[in-house]
Amino acid sequence: MVELLFKRLVIIGIGHIGASIARTLQTVPGVVETLVISDTSPAHLKRAQELGLGAEYFADPGEAVKGADGVILCTPVGSFAAIAEAIAPHLTKGCILSDVGSTKQSVLRDVGPHVPPGVSFVPAHPLAGTEFSGPDAGLADLFQGRWCLLTPDETAAPEAVKKIEALWTALGARTAKMTPAHHDRVIAIVSHLPHLIAFTICGTADDLADETRDEVLQFAASGFRDFTRIAASDPVMWRDIFINNKDALLEMFSRFSEDAQAMARAVRWNDTAYIEDKINRSRKIRKSLIDLKQA
Secondary structure, three states: OOOOOEEEEEEEOOOHHHHHHHHHHHHOOOOEEEEEEEOOOHHHHHHHHHHOOOOEEEOOHHHHOOOOOEEEEOOOHHHHHHHHHHHHHHOOOOOEEEEOOOOOHHHHHHHHHHOOOOOEEEOEEEOOOOOOOOHHHOOOOOOOOOEEEEOOOOOOOHHHHHHHHHHHHHOOOEEEEOOHHHHHHHHHHHHHHHHHHHHHHHHHHHOOOHHHHHHHHHOOOHHHHHHHHHHOOOHHHHHHHHHHOHHHHHHHHHHHHHHHHHHHHHHHOOOHHHHHHHHHHHHHHHHHHHHOOOO
C-alpha cells in the first residue's frame, strides 16, 4: 500500500525537474494528495495547466505555499534567496521545505536564514536530468534508479529527513546523505566540471574561422556531439551553478588543467605508456559506471 507523504505539496518552478517530479507523482498515486504548481512565468504556468501537471496553479509562490505541508524549490539556485524570503511568512508550522539544487553550501546559505521556526529544511539533489527545459521536458521515469543526495544540517528534524527520503524513494530514486561541503566537491567533478568543459569546447568551435566551423558542424563525430548535448543545457541554471560552487569547481578545474597539460606533454613526446595508462583507467571508470547501472 502506498503511503501518503504530503497532503499538499507545492512545486515552485515547473521546469525540467519540477515537471518530472509532477509526471512521476502521477504514476504513484497516493503519495501526494494535492499537488500545487507555482511558477512566475505565465507561459510555463499555462503550459503546466494544459498538461495537467498539478491540481492547483499559482503565479505567486507566497500564495501557493499557504497551508502546504511540503514545498520543493525547483528554480535555478540563484533565485532561492528571494523565493525563500517571499514564502517564509506564509509557511505553515510543521511544513517541510526542500529543493533540487545542484549546489548545497550556497543553498543553506541563501535559504537557511529565511526558514521560520517550526519549519524543517531538508536540501536534496537528484542526480538526473537532460539538456531540455520547461514543462514539456517532464519525464515520468527520469529518477528511476538514479541517486538523490540529501544534505540536511543538524537543525533538520529526523522525521522530516525521513519523509523527503521516502518521497524520493517513491519517485524511483536511490538516496544517500552527505555534508553540503562534500556534496559540492563531489558534484564539481562529476557534473559541474564536465559542463564547464563542454561549454568551453563548443565556444572554441564557434570561434573558429567560418570555413572550419562549418566543417566542424558538418563532420562532427560522436565525441563532439556528446559535448554539444551537454552544452545545450539551460544557461541561467548553469550560470548560477558555476557562480555558487566556484570554489570547488575552480579547484577541480585546476587539477584537470594540470592533468590535461601532462597528457599534452605525453602526446608531444610520444610517451605511449602514459597515454595508454590514462585511456585504460578511463575505460575502467566507464565499465564501473555500466556495472553500477549509472551509464
